[in-house]
Amino acid sequence: MSTVTENSAQQRNVNSSIDELIDEHARVLSSQLHTLRSRLFSPATEKELRLFSSPEAARLIGVTDAYLRQLARAGEGPEAERGPGGRRLYSLPQINQIRRLLSQHKPAYLPGRTGQEHLQVIAVTNFKGGSGKTTVSVHLAQYLAMRGFRVLAVDLDPQASLSALFGYQPEFDIRPNETLYGAIRYDDQRRPLRDIIRSTYFDGLDLVPANLELHEYEHETPLMLTSGDRSDGLFFARVAQALGTVDQDYDVVVIDCPPQLGFLTLGALCAATGVLGGAAWRRAAGGG
């Protein structure tokens, strides 16, 4: 009997020393990453979107270049920056400003939803890792924002590749309770999704960033299910409930899912009005 007790005490010691070792390695790794980052990037480094030439801006808005020039000559709309050779260059906020101006006479210049149209939620998912989900998510979200839609990109993957593409480093820039987990967690630390959403360097495109804390949801959901407590909403409805609180602010939500069918992905699939998977984007690219 005493041997059994000694064995389990030894096992506990081994476990706690492994935990301490992992903690120590995590701290060292984190500080090295921090040093590397501060050497490579100035603290003021921020991603920014390039400017668009007048023909590009005209194409995005859906007017002719001549009409855009005519507007500029008439002093209507924003004043464009001048590039080499005096060419007009427009930023995306300026392009959106022109869209709003033109929509006063023709609402179609603002392509967002109207009247009864509901929020579109597109879950980009594939259970295979490295299959292009994040690449598709970021391009889709940025394309829609450039077309003038109000877009919310949700990074649901604890690896946070989508957040990194928008210039947010999960390790340093995202603090506890600043991912979707903060809005779907089960305890009293839950907070409104609106407070978690961040703007990005694309006008009209906001982001719910990710980091490792999203894993908590995968651990806590089975505990909730076994506890039998259903008072706080079903796990698969929680992503939809959180998105419902910002429904009026967006036309499209794009969710970049993790590469497995966990509780987060199930929540995204239940919230989705459309799903983009591997076969769909191979077809879109002209493949099989």
Ligand SMILES: Nc1ncnc2c1ncn2[C@@H]1O[C@H](COP(=O)(O)OP(=O)(O)OP(=O)(O)O)[C@@H](O)[C@H]1O
């Ligand atoms: N159409 C493509 N052609 C070539 N390379 C691509 C294409 N799409 C994505 N990639 C590359 O494949 C790699 C994996 O892509 P991505 O990160 O988008 O996959 P993912 O499915 O999100 O991965 P994970 O499952 O780890 O989240 C990246 O290096 C990306 O640049």
Ligand SMILES: [Mg+2]
């Ligand atoms: Mg990814």
